[in-house]
Amino acid sequence: MRAKMMIVVLVVAVMLMGCSxxxxxxxxxxxxxxxxxxxxxxxxxxxNKINRSSSLDYPTSYLLSDFAPEYADRKIEDFTFEVISNEKVLAQSKDGEKKWTLRIKKIGDGYFFTGK
Structure with missing residues (x-):
C-alpha cells in the first residue's frame, strides 16, 4: 500500500513540475x-533563462550583484516598456530614475536579453 501511495505522489510531483x-x-x-x-x-x-548576453558583458552573477539591488525596492508596475527598434526596448521607471535601453534579440522561438 505504501508503495502505491509513493508512486501516486511521485507521478503528481512530476506532473506539477512539467506544468511549471x-x-x-x-x-x-x-x-x-x-x-x-x-x-x-x-x-x-x-x-539565467532570459540572459543570453556574452558571459564577459552581463553574466547573471554580475546582474544580481551590481544591478538587482538598485531595483529591489521597485515593482514591475513602476516601469514602462517601449519597443524602439528591431532589437531594442526602452525600460524606464515612471519616476524617470531608471532608464535602460535593453538589447532584446530573437533567438529560436523566443526573445532574450543580449546586452545594452
Missing part, C-alpha cells in the same frame, strides 16, 4: 518585462 510556468519571452516587450522583473525579484533562475 516558463519565462514570458514571446515578444521583445515581454522579454524586457521578464528581465526587469527578474532584477526586481533577484530571481537568478529567471535571469
Amino acid at each position: 510556468k516558463g519565462i514570458s519571452n514571446d515578444t521583445p516587450e515581454a522579454a524586457a518585462k521578464t528581465f526587469i522583473e527578474a532584477l526586481i525579484n533577484g530571481d537568478e533562475d529567471t535571469l
